[in-house]
Amino acid sequence: DTGVSQDPRHKITKRGQNVTFRCDPISEHNRLYWYRQTLGQGPEFLTYFQNEAQLEKSRLLSDRFSAERPKGSFSTLEIQRTEQGDSAMYLCASSLAGGPSEQFFGPGTRLTVL
Amino acid sequence: AQSVTQPDIHITVSEGASLELRCNYSYGATPYLFWYVQSPGQGLQLLLKYFSGDTLVQGIKGFEAEFKRSQSSFNLRKPSVHWSDAAEYFCAVGGSEYGNKLVFGAGTILRVKS
Numbered sequence: 001d002t003g004v005s006q007d008p009r010h011k012i013t014k015r016g017q018n019v020t021f022r023c024d025p026i027s028e029h030n031r032l033y034w035y036r037q038t039l040g041q042g043p044e045f046l047t048y049f050q051n052e053a054q055l056e057k058s059r060l061l062s063d064r065f066s067a068e069r070p071k072g073s074f075s076t077l078e079i080q081r082t083e084q085g086d087s088a089m090y091l092c093a094s095s096l097a098g099g100p101s102e103q104f105f106g107p108g109t110r111l112t113v114l
Numbered sequence: 115a116q117s118v119t120q121p122d123i124h125i126t127v128s129e130g131a132s133l134e135l136r137c138n139y140s141y142g143a144t145p146y147l148f149w150y151v152q153s154p155g156q157g158l159q160l161l162l163k164y165f166s167g168d169t170l171v172q173g174i175k176g177f178e179a180e181f182k183r184s185q186s187s188f189n190l191r192k193p194s195v196h197w198s199d200a201a202e203y204f205c206a207v208g209g210s211e212y213g214n215k216l217v218f219g220a221g222t223i224l225r226v227k228s
Contacts, residue, residue: 004157033215042118042204042218043158056213091157095214100146100165103208103216105158 004106006092012112013082020078021109025094032075033103034067036060037089049075050097082113116141116212118205120219127195128227135190135222137205147188148206148216149179158204164188175199200226 005024013019025032030051035043046065047057051072061067064082069075079086089110093103117140127133139145146165150158162173169181179190188205202223206216 031214035216040220042206042220043216045215045217048213048215056215093158093216100210101214102148102160102163103214104160105150107157110155 004092004094004104006090006106006109008109009107010110010112012114014114015084016081018078018080019082019111020076021090021092021111022074022076023092023106024074025092026104027073029094029096029104030072031095031097031101032069033093033095034075034077035091035093037091037108038087043091046077079111082111084113087111087113116207116217118207118217118219120203120205120222122222123220124223124225126225126227129197130194133190133192133195133199133224135203135205135224137188137190137219138186139188139205139207140186141207141209143209143211146208146210146214147179147181148208149173149177149188149190150204150206150218152202152204152221154201161190161203195224195226197226197228200224 007022033048034046037043049069064080067077089108091108092106095101095103119138148163149161164181202221204221205219208216
């Protein structure tokens with residue numbers, strides 16, 4: 001297994017455009033998490049899935065953000081009508097469910113909104 | 115509410131010197147504790163974790179951490195720092211009561227001088 005992968009690694013967009021990011025977790029992991037990291041800060045939790053069910057969303061996740069994990073494998077995070085404040089690194093992580101487990105992180109997608 | 119405090123934003127140590135990075139947490143249940151390292155523009159790599167049992171845990175790259183419940187601390191240590199250890203270090207807390215989502219500190223940037 002090659003670990004968690006994310007695509008694209010970098011995205012530059014203009015304000016008001018929509019963007020979509022993809023995350024492919026470690027294949028046997030049934031939990032998938034999205035975090036956002038801004039400069040000088042630690043990652044902040046956005047949402048997580050167990051299999052295809054989205055179990056929790058942070059209040060950071062405004063109605064412009066939507067995440068899916070349609071078949072319990074890869075996940076997408078879409079941001080509609082991007083704003084400059086959305087510029088950040090978006091990190092995906094996966095883990096096993098049931099009991100304590102570590103999260104394995106992908107390399108992240110760096111979003112720049114002009 | 116869950117929170118993590120890393121009091122030191124930057125630390126500079128000489129190569130070969132010992133290192134201690136501080137982490138204090140606030141958590142309303144049995145905490146799972148983690149230290150991650152992040153190189154510039156990269157995702158997070160797990161250094162070590164504490165779930166239960168022995169309060170002194172060993173990790174990769176010669177790092178160790180000690181869980182002190184009475185002080186709500188989980189400080190990271192290394193007896194002899196190498197230039198390649200220069201990076202940003204994040205302490206995180208999570209637990210099954212909160213879906214295992216992680217709450218991160220703001221990070222400590224480690225600089226190593228030769």
